[in-house]
Amino acid sequence: MRKLLLCAAALLACGVGPAQAADLRDAWLAARQQHPGMAAAAAERAAGNARRLQADRVWNPTVAAQASAGAMGSRTSAQGAAFSLPGSAPVAGVGFETSMHSGPGTRWGVDARMPLYSPERSAQERQLRLSADLSELQAASLQQQLMLQTAERYFAAVLAEQQHALLVRQQQATDRALQEARDRFTAGDTPITDVREAQAHALATAAQAEAASVDLQIARRALAQTTGWDPAAPQVLRPPAPVGGNTEALGAAAALGPVTSWLEGAAQENLQLRTQAQLVAVAAQEAAKATQGASTKVDLVGQAGGEHLSGAGRWGSASNAARQFMVGVQIQVPLYTGGQQDARAQELLRLQDKAQANLDSARLEVTQQVHATWLQLQAGVARARALEAALTAAQARLDATQLGRQVGDRTTLELLRATNDALQAESQLLAHRARMAQARLQLLALAGRLDDAALQAATDAGTPAPSAPSAPSAPSAPLSLQPSS
Template sequence: MKRTSLPAPRSRKGVPLRLALTLGLLSAALAPAHATGLQEAFEAAQHNDPSLQAARQQVDTSRELRRAARGVLRPSVAAVATAGKGRLHTNMKAPGSYHNQLAGLVLSIPLYLPQERARVSQAEVGERLAFSQLAQSLQQLATQVASSYFAVLQAQDAVAVAEAQGAAIQEQFEAARESYAAGNATITDQQEAQARLDLNRAQLAAARNTLISRQASFTQLTGLPGTHLNPLPGNAPLRPVPPEPQAWWEAQARTRSFLVQQAELGMEAARRGLDAAKAAHYPSVGIVSQAATQHGQTNLTVDTPIQRSRDVSAMLQVQVPLYAGGSLQALERAQAATLGKRESQLEAARRGAAQQARDTYLALQSSLQQAEALQAAVRSSQLALESNNTGYQAGVRINVDVLNAQQQLFQARQNLAATRYAVLLNQLRLKAAIGGLSDADIEAVDRQLQVRAGGPGAAPSPGPSSLPAP
């Protein structure tokens, strides 16, 4: 790939002054044979991010809690073993002592447990909530990886700009020094170039420090080195604003956002909790059966030859709550208040989701407009630099004019690259705002990062689906 550069300004003696501008296209040209793509970084982050692992473990926890709640409604068998000793006093005969041991099995069959059935429904809602939180964690991780990925690329661009600008200022400094030595210019031109060089060294040091920091953040998030990432070439086309209007995205966010779904599930769980609190006033019905063998005597068989007995019994057990110190009524009132709180939180979640979708849609629209304007600014700045170079060679422009034109072009190209990253990131965030970010969206951005100057690169190999389908 051919490296692009600015037109070479010449001194009044015709000395060529090459300017090496290294931005997006140069980054693509210098990319290693194997560089990390966005899809690869996202897949690595799924194994490295502790928050996502915690969300997966929460799904396992909620699943087991739901199974435990259902288990209460199923028959249960327990082994029973007792050993006792007593002394019997009556007016019919002399006091007598007894002792015994009992071993057996107890079978309990629940028939009607309204409170436990409500708790099963509440546990099922909790499991659905955990799955929704896991899906949201995946989408948040995807946008975090993309943000960190583009932050590294933007920092690389800043370093490349500072280095290229330093090289251009150095050449302009040499030209000014030669002109001054030949008596064709004043010392002011040389001093102005020297001042720009000093400032550039400070900017380059800050840019390198920022790059190291962002690479470390990327590595912490993904576990991958942040030194070799697929860049976004300047010839990679940007997708336009989605055809759906802003109101459509806001309406979708009010119903499909994971935050809204979780608020809805929270309200449903509170409603199930209220049902369970009300069911605590209802009777419960079950069958209790026992088969046991007893050795020794009891208070009924003292002074008899009975030393062993076997008992098989079954009974229908009905429990009716009569008085619990007011705790049942208090719990019911607390669950009713919780339900009201969840309803308010649901409305707040809907408003917040709509606002997030609106802000993201406007940010995407604005970043695309800025990218278009900055492309025109780059072309205008290129022409301005060429005109200043020509004027400098003709003696109608001074050295500072060329330096200013160079700085304007470098800054315009750096801003354009940053805006293009913002476009890609806002596209992903807009999908995430309505809970519709999928692996296909990540792969689409990844293909844009793999574009080369000669044409589109190969599509990334499909990996296992991780993001929820919209």
């Protein structure tokens, strides 16, 4: 609460009106509503739904029609033919000729097919369904990346606000010490060196406060770009939840759980690994489509067509008309493709091997990240206790130095150093809490458990810290992209 009031005082000192308090979950809800990354995730999910619809219709029948019209010509010749008439003997050695020059002609045809058997089409169906699931995972990955980006910019803004507030306090304390040194020098109680030292500290602190003000504006604008908040009227942001402090630190360490649980959770739920595994399955189906046996097809076929041509020819006016239809089964078996299909199959098999190697590499990387983040959090609890103790000691030293300065046992320079040390200890503790909060979110993301509740816990000291994941029996569904109520 004390830090929250300091944030508000710093903002009012900068000339900013009353602002609405917000935590990390509020920032995420704002980012989810307006950030282009969520639009990209929604588009990716819609594309996956379209692929799933394609998979449902792979085995549907198809109907195609064609028609043509134009000036056509025809000539037929037959020699050595035979014909017979009723009541007469057959006549052999007969010749027939017909001819038409540039007469109007038309052709039409209708072809209906229903696939009955096709390994290539079966592989295509499986590939489309895998691609649809892959789109869901990619959409969830986009959402998770936006969550982490929002948290990173949120904590950067919190640190910038707190650092600026601390430097404002330090500048005020330095100005008071400078004025006191001048008054004492005027009264003859202190030498001019105290005034010079206090003046130098005051100038250095003013420069640091100005630089911190610039950093604060940059951090606010970066957060505003993610959340859509007005950078000119920023919300008062809640600081990260503490991770240290006597029994609380021990409880946080116990709640973290063993690293093996996090490794098992990451192996099953990590979005990067699930996405890469899906890419391996898609590559396997693409390779299955390129095998020679996959090109075998059995279709139920229905065909109908006709042709008509009329005009004048060598022997006078004439016309031809023909009609055809057929219903049956058509079988297509490739016998020789010139070696191109075999080469294509080899290419796709090598690409499948590459996808598998990428999956193995991703497993190693995720394992390393889980280990490193878990160790960072384990050590961070002890580090938080040490920083809290250092802050308590620095504050006690500042109080003693202030008292000693009043009675003349301490110099102005010693008071300025004690003030600086106390404020630096407070700044280091806040920065450490922000790093630990970011590390907790990163660990949850690696285990596929980053959600709104985790974001809420990052800035709410009353929310229990996330515990170690239990070993899942099967991968869970991707994160939902729909806004929660």
